[in-house]
Amino acid sequence: MDSQPADLEELANRLGGDRACLAELIDIFLDDARARTDEVRREEGNLAALRRVAHTLKGAAGNLCAMAASRAAAQLETAAARGDQSSAGAARLALLDEMNRLIAQLVNARVAGAAGSGQ
Amino acid sequence: MKVLVVDDDRTTRFLLRRVLVAELGCIVNEASDGVEALDLLAATRYQLVILDVQMPLMDGLETLRALRDAPDFKLLPVVMLTAERNEAIVQQIIGLGVLDYMTKPLVPGRIAERLKRVTRWLQTENMLVPDRVGNGLDDQASLLIVDGSEDFRRFVADTVGAKRAVRQAETGARGFRECLEARPGAVFIGSGLGVLNESLLVRKIRSTSAIHDTYLVAVLDKEEDPAARSAGYDGHVTRTFIAENFLRQLESLSTAEDGPLRDLLTVHPGLRVTLISAAEQVFGMMLSTEVVLRDASPLVPGERVMAAAAAQWQDRFSVELRGCCDVQTGRQMAASLLGIEPSMVGDEDVDEAVCEVFAMIGARLQNTLADKQVTLSFGVPAVARLTGPVGSAADGEILLCFESPGREVQFWLRLSVDPSVPAVDAAAGDAVAGETVATEAAARETPTGEAPCEPAGQKETLAPA
Numbered sequence: 001m002d003s004q005p006a007d008l009e010e011l012a013n014r015l016g017g018d019r020a021c022l023a024e025l026i027d028i029f030l031d032d033a034r035a036r037t038d039e040v041r042r043e044e045g046n047l048a049a050l051r052r053v054a055h056t057l058k059g060a061a062g063n064l065c066a067m068a069a070s071r072a073a074a075q076l077e078t079a080a081a082r083g084d085q086s087s088a089g090a091a092r093l094a095l096l097d098e099m100n101r102l103i104a105q106l107v108n109a110r111v112a113g114a115a116g117s118g119q
Numbered sequence: 120m121k122v123l124v125v126d127d128d129r130t131t132r133f134l135l136r137r138v139l140v141a142e143l144g145c146i147v148n149e150a151s152d153g154v155e156a157l158d159l160l161a162a163t164r165y166q167l168v169i170l171d172v173q174m175p176l177m178d179g180l181e182t183l184r185a186l187r188d189a190p191d192f193k194l195l196p197v198v199m200l201t202a203e204r205n206e207a208i209v210q211q212i213i214g215l216g217v218l219d220y221m222t223k224p225l226v227p228g229r230i231a232e233r234l235k236r237v238t239r240w241l242q243t244e245n246m247l248v249p250d251r252v253g254n255g256l257d258d259q260a261s262l263l264i265v266d267g268s269e270d271f272r273r274f275v276a277d278t279v280g281a282k283r284a285v286r287q288a289e290t291g292a293r294g295f296r297e298c299l300e301a302r303p304g305a306v307f308i309g310s311g312l313g314v315l316n317e318s319l320l321v322r323k324i325r326s327t328s329a330i331h332d333t334y335l336v337a338v339l340d341k342e343e344d345p346a347a348r349s350a351g352y353d354g355h356v357t358r359t360f361i362a363e364n365f366l367r368q369l370e371s372l373s374t375a376e377d378g379p380l381r382d383l384l385t386v387h388p389g390l391r392v393t394l395i396s397a398a399e400q401v402f403g404m405m406l407s408t409e410v411v412l413r414d415a416s417p418l419v420p421g422e423r424v425m426a427a428a429a430a431q432w433q434d435r436f437s438v439e440l441r442g443c444c445d446v447q448t449g450r451q452m453a454a455s456l457l458g459i460e461p462s463m464v465g466d467e468d469v470d471e472a473v474c475e476v477f478a479m480i481g482a483r484l485q486n487t488l489a490d491k492q493v494t495l496s497f498g499v500p501a502v503a504r505l506t507g508p509v510g511s512a513a514d515g516e517i518l519l520c521f522e523s524p525g526r527e528v529q530f531w532l533r534l535s536v537d538p539s540v541p542a543v544d545a546a547a548g549d550a551v552a553g554e555t556v557a558t559e560a561a562a563r564e565t566p567t568g569e570a571p572c573e574p575a576g577q578k579e580t581l582a583p584a
Contacts, residue, residue: 063223
């Protein structure tokens, strides 16, 4: 469980054990996360855009108890804000990696119904 | 209550909506940026806006500035939402007069607790202005004085009687009957009451449902220990035959019961005031008089973590809000604020938690004074780790010190962190703000000319904005 990108049990606890709510939250996250991850992929070198999208992902991933992705986003945001292309490049790749893992976990959780039926 | 949630992240809006609707019964509208928010605000009246700082098109600060510049929205209650720990941004937020600010990521239990407090604050904001306090001591309410001394009863009636009706009872039994029949706003209970003595009278009133919430004031003899007669009472005064002194005590009670400071300090579920010094009265005084306090003095040594915020009020005086707590206390606060186990808390978290609590106190102070048309600027709290002599903060305690060096008096508030309040998730349902009790008063006179000891690291304190 510790190696999972998002701690869904903890998130469910925070939501008072409401699995339907958890499912809805995951769906909302996935809706936006794919587009934002694409943006991170696309905007290589555009530090202003990377900073903005990293900031949003930092908060959204944090809301999902996905702390590794949130931290990776924070590192990219900081590096982009400093104008540090080389650190931002590394942080961007790390964030892409974390987001891919996170999205895969969340999709699986929805498919397996582990996060509730959403009804 | 109608609330507008403004954030470009949908998960944040979802979590806030869930708490606001399910737990607080609010009607919620959403906007994804400042432009959309202003559009909605122009068409609908909201009682509260929750506003994210970083958003596309028009960010939260820009939106907030626009609101503060518009006469209709100058006083619109706003809670800011930020993932930033950036001092400059926090300072701007506070400077623009917000009710509170919350940091991301959002932990539902924590935001529920915070928003409950905010809505409670909004519902009772009139109570924050001392002359509108409805604690039984307002001008309309009648008073009952129950005391064996006819002289003292007559003195109270003569002193207060011009302003409000004063009833008298010479025994506890008669006092109890008067309470039931006349339902006075406040009852002053002295001594020499006969068989139904003072403690029995208090117990009887508290256990009678029709009058159990009557505001009860103990009239203490000069040498009497307030602690000995604190149970069941809402406040106390000391027996005097000097009208001015009695009226001043009465005024202090009005201020103390629901005064601004009490609310300022209920910013954290685990924080509880176990000692309120004369500061509450002094604050009441500051709000109503032209007291001139001079420049700030050096920091007072605390144990290891210290945060300080300096405030200036219309250039007429400055107040420094200083606090110190031990690391363990800071750790507990951080765990609670971040919703994690204390063992997971790092030093940086402690610093941020301490700063956040102090910033919240500052923001609330600012809002309280804004109600009185007073402009106040606060510095951003800074943390100094002290290696010098151990100060007065014991384990689990935070000391706040309001200094007025020109008067050579320091006013202390001792806050304790309630160990029974765990990390916020579990605390959300249980922690009750405002159950703080003032148990002791202390205004420490600093001997004239004695310079307070300067701790290491004090230069980190920031100047007022």
